[in-house]
Amino acid sequence: MQKLLHKYTVLVYNYKMTKGGRTMKVSIIGATGYAGAELLGILINHPEVEIRHITSESQTGAAITDSYPHLNGFYNKKLSSMTDVDQFADSQAVFIALPHGHAMGIGQQLAAQGIKVIDLGADYRFRDEDVYEQWYKVPHIHRGSGAVYGLTELYREQIKNATIVGNAGCFTTASILALAPLAKTHLIDVKSVVVDAKSGMSGAGRSASLANNFAEMFDNMKAYNIAGHRHTPEIEQALTEFSGQEAIISFTPHVVPMSRGIFSTCYANLGVGVTPEDVDQAFHELYDQEYFIRLLGRGGYPAVKNTRGSNFCDIGWHIDPRTNRVVVVSAIDNLVKGAAGQAVQNFNVMFGLAENTGLTKIALYP
Amino acid sequence: MQKLLHKYTVLVYNYKMTKGGRTMKVSIIGATGYAGAELLGILINHPEVEIRHITSESQTGAAITDSYPHLNGFYNKKLSSMTDVDQFADSQAVFIALPHGHAMGIGQQLAAQGIKVIDLGADYRFRDEDVYEQWYKVPHIHRGSGAVYGLTELYREQIKNATIVGNAGCFTTASILALAPLAKTHLIDVKSVVVDAKSGMSGAGRSASLANNFAEMFDNMKAYNIAGHRHTPEIEQALTEFSGQEAIISFTPHVVPMSRGIFSTCYANLGVGVTPEDVDQAFHELYDQEYFIRLLGRGGYPAVKNTRGSNFCDIGWHIDPRTNRVVVVSAIDNLVKGAAGQAVQNFNVMFGLAENTGLTKIALYP
């Protein structure tokens, strides 16, 4: 295994806390899900952000700490209802953490008022709304929104000027980051791609369900939605765009008994004559300057625990001369880089802040 | 999802316990590892077996219950040393549960005395000992042993008459059982096979190791030995034999935070014109009469917990018309069907006993 690359000659965290105003005002729609709570946890410590409104349709009027006692001492605002759209007039940006289909209506209203929107769900992830409708079985009611796909490292320039960002999904963030260097450089056949992905249980959301009960899933694992998971077209959209070839891939999600974490194992056939060094170069050129991507090099093995609670994506790659395939393995925290952390990363880009502002938390290990 | 097939018109457990002699005498070499302990747990309840000797080189002279208090009340024999080969003269069969490289010497001695050998390690798994030497980096000192590969369902006829059986590995049992129906019927391109496999932590064996410490692996997962794991040639040997084509596959093992269990996700390109019904038929024809294989049908989802502590292999398959790939998912308990249970299944076959004798334990759920 190659040594991890220590690329940060200037460390980014040599800041000093001083009393001072928080200049940005934001709100969170759908604060009681896991992604909403993670957003709160990040934004409370974001030095430039003041949280104005947090909403929940099922818990309207209650304190957020009734749902999340771990926020006690930090935050005890009451939850309002998103139906009161006027309240958001004092916010420069609104994060939406709702199930798919529920962000389009409010998103359109907010954007019309010039409020920037970062949607953590799927509503704004697809350039072609027909693809959305086909996979999500919901009519898209905000076509032509101009939304930008929110995978920061790969769409940063568009995000800078976006009014609406469709934050990338958890499986997709890990998988697209793993494959983008090779797709962009045409080193792989994108039609040969197989993505075998594994998620911790928080990915299933915070709702009572027998299938998600502790006793059912502890010491257990399984696959689900084979050949039909909705993150499939999201990965295909990116790979198609990067490679210029139509990517049709196999994507298999699994649940494993962890709280958090995505581990993605991505297989692809290498083109004729592609060398290991070509592969190495593709990763380094694309990512060496990226703060949140840690390249473990050829032969490197990420572990989800090294990313837990942090916004990092750790990536290693392996070349199998016997099959002429490349295997890329990547790990993220599904609630951070796969949801709330990347949403804040996108927010920072949209407002011209240092991209890692509020996101320098180190993984909780062990 | 198709209904699970209930093929057992005559239930096998309608036996009655009566006092009576246990007719078969066996010994276990290497009883203090997890596979050895699992063998003990099974054989103690096997109605035809009397355990004669159990060995351990590191614990010679100690009681097995010093290592495994859960055996208290059932078994408290002292551990002997395998170097005393004469002791095995009273045994009709010897199970060997040693690290690879250590079974060949004693195996040769035992076989020479007419004692049947079931080796749970890798030493006797390969028809071509050169393949063994290439992957295991150990000289094979018992060439031409006539050993039979011990994946019972697929090699039953040879096992019946074998003197030495090389019990199939854990990843390989789950993976070969998943792919054999399609390889045998030539429905897939065996060169396109990708096997993405996940194991519980008992697969790492019972030895102190920082990498296997609880705090390191809890809420964690990772891949290892990508493009180099030694179960790769074992799967290739079987697929090559079944398909008549040289199979070179991608195999990626992972560790996930479970005690036990193998989950194998197998991808392959379907041949031109292959229909979903062709695939269904391949599975049903090969396995409908198999006691230990539970077909969950097309669209079925196995879960490792349904096999925990049992000798079953649960299999489901999925066809993706977008990619023309088939995805077969299978689950076993790595210590039972992936090790000790299959060893006893092979033993039963070798001695003409009902194949599930001693193996009717139901999974521990939840």
Place this chain on the structure above:
Amino acid sequence: MQKLLHKYTVLVYNYKMTKGGRTMKVSIIGATGYAGAELLGILINHPEVEIRHITSESQTGAAITDSYPHLNGFYNKKLSSMTDVDQFADSQAVFIALPHGHAMGIGQQLAAQGIKVIDLGADYRFRDEDVYEQWYKVPHIHRGSGAVYGLTELYREQIKNATIVGNAGCFTTASILALAPLAKTHLIDVKSVVVDAKSGMSGAGRSASLANNFAEMFDNMKAYNIAGHRHTPEIEQALTEFSGQEAIISFTPHVVPMSRGIFSTCYANLGVGVTPEDVDQAFHELYDQEYFIRLLGRGGYPAVKNTRGSNFCDIGWHIDPRTNRVVVVSAIDNLVKGAAGQAVQNFNVMFGLAENTGLTKIALYP
């Protein structure tokens, strides 16, 4: 730590399976909960038992394997409704695994027909129905039932002739077995007893609940129902009876992130002049002949994993000369010795079968 006592000079499992009739007919009311499923798992392998009817009010008409795929290959009967009381006329015994309050009505009807009843819930656990009503807030509608408390080792003689047995609870089985030797011999002050008990998550039953969701309870633990848990009066009833003194105890239950298992830590003040040898003797006299109790001795440390899936209760005890307290620690599997296993043990006693018939399963380790 003392050596574990190997008391079994004659092993009990040297039986031989032979084809033959299963002579006892039983039914299970409430088969779809975890205790019901565990009962099924045990009774399917019980050599004397034929299962006639299994019921579920919520799943009437469905196959039990729809709820529990791990039973596939063993059992696929349809679930009936308990409201059809006539169906039980062919059963010699009926196990009831319903929430408290629901067993009394059907229990009375069955007993009136001469069918023996083993209730796994709380309805029949209290000699004084007023205590039941006070703690469970439900009117007791079957007063004077003659029910016997089903903690086998301690109430065996009464159980032999009982028509109705109120199977002991999970926390209570572990705790009463730990304290009974000392209460019966008056070595401890029963008013000083503190029981600090820990349960795996299957103790919460099989129902969807946010509090029991995997992501909520993984890497987590907490206490609940402090000074108010309903197992308190059950322990007090036993200790009062054994000691002849009114026992009022502190009982604190906790949930810890395990599938199964009860671990009970019991504290009591020793009487003046009580010696360590007195304590040892109390345990050995009461339990040395008990198959399902494994005494780890003074200084012994049980671990729940050594009992997982088995009907054993492992007990160790510790004397603290600094405080003159004894600390007794015990471990069981909550679904086996704490529910279904003990129910079958009671059944065996009621029908004159060897007490461990069908219960010789070894713990699943690791």
Place this chain on the structure above:
Amino acid sequence: MQKLLHKYTVLVYNYKMTKGGRTMKVSIIGATGYAGAELLGILINHPEVEIRHITSESQTGAAITDSYPHLNGFYNKKLSSMTDVDQFADSQAVFIALPHGHAMGIGQQLAAQGIKVIDLGADYRFRDEDVYEQWYKVPHIHRGSGAVYGLTELYREQIKNATIVGNAGCFTTASILALAPLAKTHLIDVKSVVVDAKSGMSGAGRSASLANNFAEMFDNMKAYNIAGHRHTPEIEQALTEFSGQEAIISFTPHVVPMSRGIFSTCYANLGVGVTPEDVDQAFHELYDQEYFIRLLGRGGYPAVKNTRGSNFCDIGWHIDPRTNRVVVVSAIDNLVKGAAGQAVQNFNVMFGLAENTGLTKIALYP
């Protein structure tokens, strides 16, 4: 359950990051254990701290990221040897995270040079070094050190002026914080105290050990060191001091299958005539102004997950009128409030910084 008290009228995290010098220089001796790594994780984000030297005797010369890849991108200094005492001359404070017995020698040398020492081990926790020698079986070679016990909330004034602080242990921090309000106000009989404590597996430290292997401890729990654990005299020292009565307590530690976390269940007899309101008042008077203590009130239930990764101690209390006992339950993260976090809290106090500087991290939930 009472509402949690939101006492923070002025939130403490409304600081703004600005580029600027970090004014305090510190070193860490023993950086490769879990406590050392946690210290690094905290101090890297501490706005006033510059880390000068980190040491490891077993890994001297290696990068810390070789041991802890999760620190990649944040910190990649090489580990030095503590035997080079001169290197610490540039440090104003040194944190020592070594096994007990190893801090006294270096601690004495550092203190002699006027460097402040915060020892996370046991060497400096006891006022009476004889007690240390009796429980730890090691001669105390730095008697009369003037060390102060480092449980910040209860010894803050002494800590302010201390040269050496003996940081409180993990079990003890949770347990003493739970009992101090009642001991100080003489509401309980300190001789009646029973502390039943549970720890996650990181408490066992980072060393390879069969007992700590994943497969051994997953789905398992057990007690250890009953009536002999070394945290016993530490709790007794504090309770004796607070109450003015000699406290001799029962303390039982357990390991449960979590990465992190301490849960302490503390029982004590209430004095005659003590009312529930007296108990409430004792907690509120002592802790209402404490940032890192969250009172969940009478009837409150802490959960370790609400503290995971944070420096909070959550406390609830319950009064049992039947037994006249109080049960106090508390939860902390063993590596933060139970080790590294409290060490930094003490450091902040010693140097006149705001006590929560660098410690405002919110728990990672779920």
